[in-house]
Amino acid sequence: MGSLDSHYEEENSSSNTANPLNPEEFRRQGHMIIDFIADYYQNMEKYPVLSQVQPGYLAKLLPKSAPNIPEPIETILHDIQQYIIPGITHWQSPNYFAYFPATSSIAGFLGEVLSTGFNVVVFNWISSPAATELEFVTMDWLGQMLGLPQSFLFSGVGGGVIQGTTCEAILCTLVAARDQMLAKVGRENIGKLVFYGSDQTHCALLKAAKVAGLESFLCATIGTTSTTAVDPIRSLSEVTKEYGMWIHVDAAYAGSACICPEYRHFIDGVENVNSFSFNAHKWFFTTLDCCCLWVKDPGALTKSLSTSAEYLKNNASDSKQVVDYKDWQITLSRRFRSMKLWLVLRSYGVENLRNFLRSHVKMAKRFQQLVESDNRFEVVVPRNFAMVCFRALPTRLKKEPNGCNIESGNIEAKLIDQEYANDFNRNLLETMNASGKVFMTHTIVEGIYVIRFAVGATLTEDKHVIKAWEVVQETVDDMLATK
Amino acid sequence: MGSLDSHYEEENSSSNTANPLNPEEFRRQGHMIIDFIADYYQNMEKYPVLSQVQPGYLAKLLPKSAPNIPEPIETILHDIQQYIIPGITHWQSPNYFAYFPATSSIAGFLGEVLSTGFNVVVFNWISSPAATELEFVTMDWLGQMLGLPQSFLFSGVGGGVIQGTTCEAILCTLVAARDQMLAKVGRENIGKLVFYGSDQTHCALLKAAKVAGLESFLCATIGTTSTTAVDPIRSLSEVTKEYGMWIHVDAAYAGSACICPEYRHFIDGVENVNSFSFNAHKWFFTTLDCCCLWVKDPGALTKSLSTSAEYLKNNASDSKQVVDYKDWQITLSRRFRSMKLWLVLRSYGVENLRNFLRSHVKMAKRFQQLVESDNRFEVVVPRNFAMVCFRALPTRLKKEPNGCNIESGNIEAKLIDQEYANDFNRNLLETMNASGKVFMTHTIVEGIYVIRFAVGATLTEDKHVIKAWEVVQETVDDMLATK
Structure with a gap:
């Protein structure tokens, strides 16, 4: 048996030492994985929606260390079926009604797969111009669908950026708001800054404040996490205007509904706010993660979040003709997230999405x-x-x-x-x-x-x-x- | 022609109003996308590595608004070939030698595709136990491969977490270090805190400091971005120990090499630091994003980054028997990132990876x-x-x-x-x-x-x-x- 095993291992090992991105092997394993996931969707209703495993179940089932030699994909898929799927809470199950949905779709999936296939690291324009420019196009399309005013769009003076999650969107806008206010009142007054939300504002605001320090900042919510309640944007924005405060609208869940004319009134007054975000990965057919953030004054974001280093310099950036999204967010590297959003918009069309x-x-x-x-x-x-x-x-x-x-x-x-x-x-x-x-x-x-x-x-x-x-x-x- | 077009649109529209996650349609389009990407890899050398497009090229080629009715996947893939690929800088090209690599692999790709297929939102243990527990397993495997001491592993008293990027890893540890120091010296002394790095430390440190405020914090680099230079961890950690400072090791690029015995000496002294991170999405066959962060004292992280809200409460969390990774990072929602890392480790095995x-x-x-x-x-x-x-x-x-x-x-x-x-x-x-x-x-x-x-x-x-x-x-x- 020993000799058989080692023969198998050797044979297997040698077949796996081929280039790890060999296109023909990619094709073979890629098709297998598509069938695996299609079968998963087809069998979904057989699984308990909420995983029924106990804490620590997985460590008992898996080896204590990584294998020294390659394992075939067939073995790995078998283990996923056997050990991983029982530990999954099936967010894509038709019987899933928890938290907020993670509404997936074929188009959203394909978009993520494509961007994973390209696997470009998009910190600046030059590192893949299409990724940045498709983000412009898509965020303007979506901004129009939501009836956002021109002041939030690239075709106006604002602009949109895809963040990972609302937590990042809130942290970025909070930091921008803080720095904008401190520039007025002096850095030494950082301790006097405050931020406002309701008792139903998402805990992301508290977390962001912990990371960044308190601010003169107001966060209004369209569709709170507890009960999908709606803050009145117009009247809140009248107060923030009076005090020169930054107001951010967190429409993480309910923003998508506002592409329907009958729900658009929930964001009436949005023309008076500084920033607006919603999660396309919640209720908009786009896989995690895809948080759409629009700001009226991109300069306020980039003033707080831009970095520069010699190894990132290039003529396109120097020309100021391009956007380097690294300066619009916490992280430098970013995935080609607009691809999936674009595929969702095109594959389904506005009317169907509504x-x-x-x-x-x-x-x-x-x-x-x-x-x-x-x-x-x-x-x-x-x-x-x-x-x-x-x-x-x-x-x-x-x-x-x-x-x-x-x-x-x-x-x-x-x-x-x-x-x-x-x-x-x-x-x-x-x-x-x-x-x-x-x-x-x-x-x-x-x-x-x-x-x-x-x-x-x-x-x-x-x-x-x-x-x-x-x-x-x-x-x-x-x-x-x-x- | 008009009538033909509208007939086509209608027919097409009706075929697309089927469930957007229909398993058979998923299978059909999924196989198409795999072939599309396999062809892309096969034809890679035909494309210029660095995209040759000019700023603003894409907006001119695409419609000004989202389509009202669905478009077939064939049309979209045609547009990607025609309009998007020329705007891509091909990080997966064999002739790509820029920045640092984004070393991809079939296993890394499959792992991302699987997690996109499951599309679970993993903020706490219960939302998909397998995702949290596979992260334990994988991070302990990888920690062992790097020869990290037990104090960094779940099998010891520490633990590992997969962040998106180094920027997030540094920001999280910086905030933890800040709060730990402020607890000792008093919140009012926030203005007196400082942080240290060399002139070659990645700009992520500056950015994190801008977001969080200055700290008593030292960031050492294993493989700087400019020249892959290496800071001496052991002697630096002797200084930080003396002053009770947090020391983080940023091995974003070169960490992966340390799984080879002949390179392990570059992180000698790691047993004396507080936290260590490296990007599996850089030079470790895992697609973007996958930054592996280990900390000795997870409590320091969660003290600074935890949030709680009624709608997130559950018995498993209350039992304190599980890890809720939402408290280890900036964002609440997180993708099932350990899947791809696990597939890379299993598909290739330690020896092949070396x-x-x-x-x-x-x-x-x-x-x-x-x-x-x-x-x-x-x-x-x-x-x-x-x-x-x-x-x-x-x-x-x-x-x-x-x-x-x-x-x-x-x-x-x-x-x-x-x-x-x-x-x-x-x-x-x-x-x-x-x-x-x-x-x-x-x-x-x-x-x-x-x-x-x-x-x-x-x-x-x-x-x-x-x-x-x-x-x-x-x-x-x-x-x-x-x-």
Whole structure:
């Protein structure tokens, strides 16, 4: 056996010492991986949506050190099927309704694959002019689709840049705002700067502030993470204007909906803000990561974020005729991210994209109606987009309410009831997620534990929403039966 | 014609309104894209390495707004071939010797494609346990390959995290170092903090300091960007130890070489530093982006970078049994980056990986010998890894030296000569790059304009290095002939 093994290893080893980018081998393995992923999508519903593994499961299954000799792709794919897929929470499952969606698509996938194939490192224009210029084109297209004013577009005086995530977009704009304000009031006053957000602003703002120090900066949100609530941009921007404050609009989730005329009003007043960002990797068919940031004054960004070094100098940059995106973001190196966004826009077209988003909203509305039609449940906050915040009302469920009646008017009884309701809903959510049939997540709004049902996985159809509602009802029935 | 067009559009439109993640359509288009990229690699040498387009070329070729209706993938791929590829600087070309390489591989590509296919958003353990746990495994494997002490590994008390780029790794460690120092000396002393680097430290350090404020922090470099010089870790760490300073080792380029026993001595003393990073996307067969960062005290990172919000809470996180990588980095959302690194390690194995790197060093040595064998050229600084810094010596080239003789001993003459030499080499580099036959870049070392010849593109073979040298010689011959 030993000799057979080592013969195999040797043979295998020698076949793998070929150039690691040999085009014919690339073609062979590339086709295998496409089939592997296509099969994964086809079999998706067989897997529990939320991974059911326990902490530390993987280290037990894998060797303690890297192999010394090559392993064939067939073995690796076998291990991925066997060991990795059980540890994956399937964000592309049609039964995924957790957090916010990571709405994928064939076009988004192909775009990422193409840019991975080119594997260009795009820190400045010259390092691949097409990558920078396609980003101009795509960000202007998308800015128009959102009805952003010319002041945010390259065809105007502003411009757009694709960041990795909202955290980066907020950090960059925060640093620009800080430096702009310090230039006015003096560096020594850094300790006096403050920033504003609501209690529902994403924690990315706090994180960015920790990294950069406090600022005179306001972050408004279009579609908060907890409940998809919307801050009033126009009235906030009137205040920031008065005080010369930078105002950033974080539309990470809901920005995409604003390409539909019927949702555009949510960003009315955007002409008065300094910067605006939304994540195409959330609800816009583009794979992670792709955060679109537009600024009115790119100079404010580049003043804070530009670097120069001899080894990066080139005539194109010196000519000032080109944009070097390295100066618009935290990182120097950047992937060719506009490719996937461009493919999404072209492959689906504006009208279809609107219709895809509307179909998600319609499914969320359907779920909302189902919740509302059963008086054992309530929708907790108004639904704005494709996410429904609901909960079971266990006081109404219980045959014997044990004196805990939410209608009693007794404040103490109400508090006890709330705690009971919260526990019940936490239990409901955990039981559903543990079944592997659906994955939803929660938030707490003014002390109320709420289940978030976010529609947006590309494979989700009406039948999955109806099935999810059945899972909710059945789980509640079971919970009551065992009491 | 009009009716034919609209018929086509309608037919096409309806076929594209199918689910954007339909597995069979995914399979069809996925195979097309693999063939497209395989063909790209096969035809690579037909393209000029450095893109020859002019600023603004692309906007003229593309429509001013996104299409309203879907366009077929065939049309889009045609446009990529026609409009995008001419604007690409081909980092994967065997004739690419610029900056540092972005050494790609089939395994690295497949890993990125797989993680794009899964498209999971990995901010905490529960959002895909396999992604977090594979990162543990892979970072420990790689740490062992580098001979990092146990104190940096999960199997010890430290741990590794995959960041996007070195800029992020440096920013994160800088912020951790700042907060650690401020906890000792008081927040009010933020203005007194300083950071140290050499004049060859990467500009990422300056940028991070701009974002975060100054620190008591030292950044040592293994393989500087200009010349691949190496800072002495052991003696620097003795100083930082004395002053309680955080020391970070930036081995962005040369870290990978340290998996070879003969190069490991460059990071001797690493047991005394706080953090260590290298870019697997530079010279380690992994596609952009993949920066490996190890820290001895993960708590210092998470203290500065952690966030919490109700909507992210879950039992696994509460149990403290899992790592939530969101608290190890700037961004909350993160791609499943360990997949590609794992595939690289498994597909090639440690011994082959070493041999691949050695083959690049061998080619660089070959180029060095060629330079040294022609007395019209000189190697300017010692070659440490797979990069040769060289220049032409135009004083020796000129038939009539016009009194500018570098051996003259006259200081003024020497200065004039240096300027002349610098101009000559700048001209030489620009002429070679404009030919499309090779792409190299430059730096300036102590006033001397130097051409950097970095070997590492995966498709590069001996013959390409020899050809590159011929291009250098022919260009110089032509430059002299036209004088």
